[in-house]
Amino acid sequence: MQLRRLAVDDYDTVIGAVDEWWGGRPMAVMLPRFFFAHFQPTSFAAEEDGRLLGFLVGFRSQTEPAQAYIHFVGVDPAARGRDIGRRLYERFFATACDLGCREVLAVTAPINSGSIAFHARMGFAPLPGLATTPAGVPYTLDYDGPREDRVRFRRTLPDPGGE
DSSP states (O other): OEEEEOOGGGHHHHHHHHHHHTTTOOOGGGOOHHHHHHOGGGOEEEEETTEEEEEEEEEEOSSOTTEEEEEEEEEOGGGTTSSHHHHHHHHHHHHHHHTTOOEEEEEEOTTOHHHHHHHHHTTOEEOOOSEEOTTSOEEBTTTTSTTOOBEEEEEEOOOTTOO
């Protein structure tokens, strides 16, 4: 398996698979083509023998240059358990560090216990929120619009100066 930058040519493949990868949930709407065109230096694809196994769409904040944000990550259910998500995140962390970022932010739905656990394993801490999941994880109500609650995460990156 190799990691490479996500390309505009990946758009149709990703959009054709992402809803299925989420068990039929309509997720493709969260991935407009402009992400594939304008965030290539910080977005990655995992592939093997020409087959897309996973992808990560992320970017450095234009407003807060010391922050990077992971917008969307997907791994083919048939390829899960092979550390693809971990490898995509680690590539993003290294890229963000090279850009001078000091922290990475991400969100997930409070009902997505697998994603919450994955982010914890990757060193993310949940940010405060007014509600909590049954497991006690805080989340923010209406973060992405009405009834679009999110667990917000932050992960600190190593100081490039080693301090």
